[in-house]
Amino acid sequence: MLEIFQKAKKGKYAIGAFNISNLEQLKAIISAAKNLKSPVIVSTSQGERKFIGKKKIKALIDVYRRETNLPIILHLDHGKSFEVIQKAVEAGYDSVHFDGSELDFEENVKQTKKIVELAESNGIKNIEGELGYLRGKSSLQEKVEIKSEDLTDPRKALEFVEKTGINMLAIAIGNIHGVFKSGQNPSLFLDRLAEINELISDKAGLVLHGGSGTPEKDIRKSLEFGIVKVNVNTELRIAYTETLKKVLQESQEVAPYKIMPPVIKAVQKVVEEKIRLFGSDNKI
Ligand SMILES: [Zn+2]
Numbered sequence: 001m002l003e004i005f006q007k008a009k010k011g012k013y014a015i016g017a018f019n020i021s022n023l024e025q026l027k028a029i030i031s032a033a034k035n036l037k038s039p040v041i042v043s044t045s046q047g048e049r050k051f052i053g054k055k056k057i058k059a060l061i062d063v064y065r066r067e068t069n070l071p072i073i074l075h076l077d078h079g080k081s082f083e084v085i086q087k088a089v090e091a092g093y094d095s096v097h098f099d100g101s102e103l104d105f106e107e108n109v110k111q112t113k114k115i116v117e118l119a120e121s122n123g124i125k126n127i128e129g130e131l132g133y134l135r136g137k138s139s140l141q142e143k144v145e146i147k148s149e150d151l152t153d154p155r156k157a158l159e160f161v162e163k164t165g166i167n168m169l170a171i172a173i174g175n176i177h178g179v180f181k182s183g184q185n186p187s188l189f190l191d192r193l194a195e196i197n198e199l200i201s202d203k204a205g206l207v208l209h210g211g212s213g214t215p216e217k218d219i220r221k222s223l224e225f226g227i228v229k230v231n232v233n234t235e236l237r238i239a240y241t242e243t244l245k246k247v248l249q250e251s252q253e254v255a256p257y258k259i260m261p262p263v264i265k266a267v268q269k270v271v272e273e274k275i276r277l278f279g280s281d282n283k284i
Contacts, residue, residue, distance in 0.1 A: 001167040002095065002126045004039045004071050005205050008228040013279030016211070017041035017075055018271055019138070019233035021048035023060065024260050025240065028267035030064050030072070036272060036281040039071040041095070043231065045078050045138070054091035071284060073126070077231065085115050095126035097170065097207075101133060105156065112164040125167075128229075131160050132172025134209055138233040141178045146186060154195040161204045168229065170207040171196060173222075179213035179234045188218040190225065197226035205229065211274065212236075219277055232274050239266040 001009075008015055018029045020042055033040035044057060061074045075095040076088040085096050098115040100108035112129045119127045132152030135144045152171040161169055173196075174189040197206060205228035211219065212234035219230065243266035244259075253259050275281050 001205060002073065004073065005126070005168070005228045007283065008280065009205055009226070011283070012223050013283065014223055014228050014230045015039050015041055015280050016271070016274045016278050017043040017077070017229055017231045018236060019043045019045055019048055019077060019231070021051045024264050025236065025267055026060060028264045029271050030068060030070070031264070032268045032271035032275060033070050033072070034068055036275045037284050038275045038280040039073070039284055041073040041075045041229065043075045043077040049076070054088060054093070058092040082111065082114060082118065086118060089119060089122045089124060094124065095128070096124060097128040097130070099130045101130040109160060109163045112166060116165045127166050128168035128170055128207055129160065129164055129166040130170040131157055134172050134175065134177060136176035136178040136210065138177050138237065140181050140234070140238065143180055143182060144176060146174055146176065151189060151192055152196060154192070154199050157196050158199040161200050167204050168207050169200065169204045170209055175208055175210040175214060177210045179238070184215055185210070185213035187215055188222060190218065190221055193222055193225045193227070201226050207231070216277055223279060230278055235270050236267050239270045
């Protein structure tokens with residue numbers, strides 16, 4: 001496990017993983033991390049990394065690391081095949097997430113194990129696997145119902161970690177991707193989280209996907225039970241898009257560099273709120 005996660009585990013806080021697909025979002029995240037002296041994870045999902053390009057994002061991250069001296073981790077979010085992970089490793093990603101959650105248990109174990117071998121042989125210390133069914137997508141959406149069979153089974157989680165050798169596990173404990181149009185997302189099943197953590201806390205850190213819209217008190221509580229990484233995407237997308245729409249409606253400006261600063265500020269504000277909520281401020 002990367003040192004930032006070992007520290008987070010000990011200190012009972014989490015590092016935010018923030019998704020981006022362009023430079024403005026990246027600027028916002030780095031400014032927030034710099035302001036609050038927080039380690040940060042920059043994450044790209046399939047569509048996002050296709051848009052910005054893996055080598056280009058890696059080059060940008062390198063520049064920001066040199067400029068700021070911040071611990072910035074470049075992370076691959078929801079890689080669904082060996083080839084995808086391999087390409088990210090070759091491009092210089094620091095951390096990878098293999099999402100085999102749609103596969104049956106044995107196949108998920110088999111494929112995740114291969115990813116662990118690939119990542120380890122390339123010096124990647126952080127390998128996230130996934131178990132359990134996460135509903136939703138990273139946007140505003142209608143209500144979805146969470147069924148008890150969606151949730152990660154604690155014993156299976158232990159078996160999964162032991163058999164695959166991963167050091168980070170994404171779990172389903174009532175979290176969803178995206179934010180409900182009607183307002184707040186469902187509460188987390190914290191008892192289930194506690195059970196999972198009890199069994200695997202000395203073997204892996206736990207990851208909460210769907211950090212957007214989840215009740216803040218649940219997130220705070222989850223930090224006591226082994227959550228060391230929280231993924232946030234939808235709230236950043238909404239802040240970006242809503243602010244951009246407003247700016248364009250209210251002005252005749254045509255220079256992008258004059259249009260974008262309020263958009264960047266709006267995203268930065270959300271990132272700062274999340275960093276404080278996760279407790280990773282003043283940790284460097
Ligand atoms: Zn996710």
